Amino acid sequence: MKHIYTSIDIGSDTIKLIVCELYKNxxxxxxxxxxxxxxIKKGLITDAEEASVSVKKAFNEIEDMLGITIKKVIATxxxxxxxxxxxxxxxxxxxxxxxxxxxxxxxxxxKAAQSKLNQDKEMVTIIPIDFNVDDKTEIKEPxxxxxxxxxxxxxxxxxxxxxxxxxxxxxEGIGIEVVDISLxxxxxxxxxxxxxxxxxxxxxxxxxxxxxTVSLYNKGIIVKNSVIGIGGKSIDNDLSYMYKIDLEExxxxxxxxxxxxxxxxxxxxxYEISNEQGESTVVNQLKASEIVMSRMEEILTLxxxxxxxxxxxxxxxxxxTGGISSSSHFDELATSIFGKNVTxxxxxxxxxxxxxxxxxxxxxxxxxxxxxxxxxxYTMISDSDMELLSSNRKNVINISNETMLxxxxxxxxxx
Numbered sequence: 001m002k003h004i005y006t007s008i009d010i011g012s013d014t015i016k017l018i019v020c021e022l023y024k025n026x027x028x029x030x031x032x033x034x035x036x037x038x039x040i041k042k043g044l045i046t047d048a049e050e051a052s053v054s055v056k057k058a059f060n061e062i063e064d065m066l067g068i069t070i071k072k073v074i075a076t077x078x079x080x081x082x083x084x085x086x087x088x089x090x091x092x093x094x095x096x097x098x099x100x101x102x103x104x105x106x107x108x109x110x111k112a113a114q115s116k117l118n119q120d121k122e123m124v125t126i127i128p129i130d131f132n133v134d135d136k137t138e139i140k141e142p143x144x145x146x147x148x149x150x151x152x153x154x155x156x157x158x159x160x161x162x163x164x165x166x167x168x169x170x171x172e173g174i175g176i177e178v179v180d181i182s183l184x185x186x187x188x189x190x191x192x193x194x195x196x197x198x199x200x201x202x203x204x205x206x207x208x209x210x211x212x213t214v215s216l217y218n219k220g221i222i223v224k225n226s227v228i229g230i231g232g233k234s235i236d237n238d239l240s241y242m243y244k245i246d247l248e249e250x251x252x253x254x255x256x257x258x259x260x261x262x263x264x265x266x267x268x269x270x271y272e273i274s275n276e277q278g279e280s281t282v283v284n285q286l287k288a289s290e291i292v293m294s295r296m297e298e299i300l301t302l303x304x305x306x307x308x309x310x311x312x313x314x315x316x317x318x319x320x321t322g323g324i325s326s327s328s329h330f331d332e333l334a335t336s337i338f339g340k341n342v343t344x345x346x347x348x349x350x351x352x353x354x355x356x357x358x359x360x361x362x363x364x365x366x367x368x369x370x371x372x373x374x375x376x377x378y379t380m381i382s383d384s385d386m387e388l389l390s391s392n393r394k395n396v397i398n399i400s401n402e403t404m405l406x407x408x409x410x411x412x413x414x415x
Contacts, residue, residue: 004030004381004389005367006062007360009076009184010055010167012040013209013233013323016360017058017073018352019066022368029351030389033061042210042229043078045166048173056174068389072380074180074363075171077124078163079213082183084223085158087112087126090151093133100133100142100150102375108152121158122165124181127221128373129153143375155221157183179380180367185215185225187362190369192319192345193220200316204345205303206358207322209233212299214306216315224310228302232324235295242291243283244275254327258288260296261329261336265289293333296324300337321345323356 003022008015015037021028035058039050059070089112093100113126130138133147142150168178188204198220206213208231215225232254239250239258257271269285300320307315318338324330325344334342345355352361371378381389 002379002381002386003368003377004379004386005074005364006070006072006380007074007076007187007364007367008055008058008171009187009360009363010040010045010051010170011037011208011356012043012211012231013037014356015054015058016357017062018357018360018364019062019070020361020364027349027364029349031062031065032352032357033058033065034356035061043080043208043227045170048166048170051170052174055170059174059176066389068381068385070176070380072177072179073171074182074367075167075178076184076187076359076363077159077167077181079159079183079185079225080163080227082124082157082159082163082185082225083121084225085116085156086129087116087154087156088152089113089115089154090149093147093150098146098148100145100147102143102373104150105131105143106374108150109154112152112154113156116156117158120160122161122163124157124159124164124183125186125370127155127157127186129155129219129221141373143373155223157186157222159183179378180370182363182366183222183225184359185213185222186366187359188215188319188321188345189217189220189222189362190365191347191358191362192321197317201311201313202317202319203307203310203315204319204321205300207231207299207320207324212303212322214303214310216307216310226306226310228299228306230299230302232299232322234299235292235324238291238295239288243273243281244277245273245281246276249273253283253288254292257283257285258292259285259329260289260293260327261332262286262289262293264329264332292327296327296330296333297337300334304337316341318342319345321347321355321358323354325355 006019008017014034016034018032019030037054039047045051089108091108109126131142132151133142133145171178201218204215210231210233212228212231216223235254236247236250239253240247259265265286267286271283273281275281331344347357
């Protein structure tokens with residue numbers, strides 16, 4: 001079986017959509033699209049009709065690249081008011097040979113989830129912490145072990161129902177089946193996960209266009225998160241106001257000319273642009289960088305305060321992601337605020353080496369490991385489409401990423 005997976009993140013600024021193939025433990029990027037979004041404010045769908053147009057455009061771009069129709073997807077849903085609860089469950093192993101199967105793992109996690117589900121919230125996913133098989137404790141992969149009782153500790157992730165239904169309804173309205181859902185915070189950690197952080201308490205800061213998500217992890221598993229109502233678009237607004245230029249020009253100044261740390265900016269370098277009246281305006285790199293740095297500093301300082309609210313423990317690592325974290329000299333600014341324990345995320349997949357893709361990439365990795373834990377195979381493309389895809393594709397990018405496809409575990413119910 002060819003294993004093809006599609007993942008989408010419907011953001012306030014852009015809609016990110018990627019298609020990957022898993023073959024011999026390697027992820028092959030088949031296609032990626034990033035289109036400007038409309039009808040999305042602070043991560044929430046405010047105009048379904050406008051949002052549908054943007055989402056359709058992303059799918060059309062992918063389908064033009066691959067020559068097939070995409071019908072199934074993993075979707076990122078908003079994390080506003082998400083809750084993360086510790087749950088436990090146990091199950092008698094009733095097979096003749098007393099061997100734990102993928103079905104047993106599914107059932108014990110389902111029992112654990114049911115203990116905390118309520119009518120006000122909908123389950124996003126349940127992430128196992130570990131399993132016990134009789135007196136064998138803290139097992140990550142119990143399938144194949146022999147015993148009488150399987151038990152688990154897990155983190156149940158829930159959100160308000162509207163967070164899920166708004167996204168699912170939007171996608172189903174254009175003929176796309178949502179086969180799994182996740183949060184950007186889960187995708188982020190599965191993109192950057194490695195052995196070094198598996199035993200630590202840490203945080204990931206994802207700076208989006210209009211919001212910044214701060215997520216706390218213990219041993220690589222999300223336990224809390226918070227959403228701050230400010231993001232990279234505030235920088236665009238600042239530059240637009242200061243230089244009397246439109247937002248499109250402001251984005252160019254931010255991305256192509258200014259730097260995130262003013263100490264690295266040039267006093268003599270200038271950039272000529274047209275203001276809203278069509279008049280020529282000269283932007284100095286140092287002055288523009290001071291504006292950019294001031295707002296970035298505010299966002300990171302708020303994120304640091306949020307981490308302290310989420311936990312009284314000293315975090316051992318901070319990873320910063322989101323498109324803006326790719327800004328020139330951003331690492332110097334981050335270090336000045338968080339110290340030596342901060343790192344800037346690095347999406348290593350060829351073809352999409354930009355941190356704005358961290359959630360969509362990671363949610364595919366998470367989905368793959370949920371399948372692995374259950375011992376199942378799954379693909380999002382039919383055999384006929386697979387044949388068509390194989391004949392159409394010419395420049396598939398191959399990546400071997402042992403970090404992303406390492407020892408991480410997840411789970412999803414049913415199909």
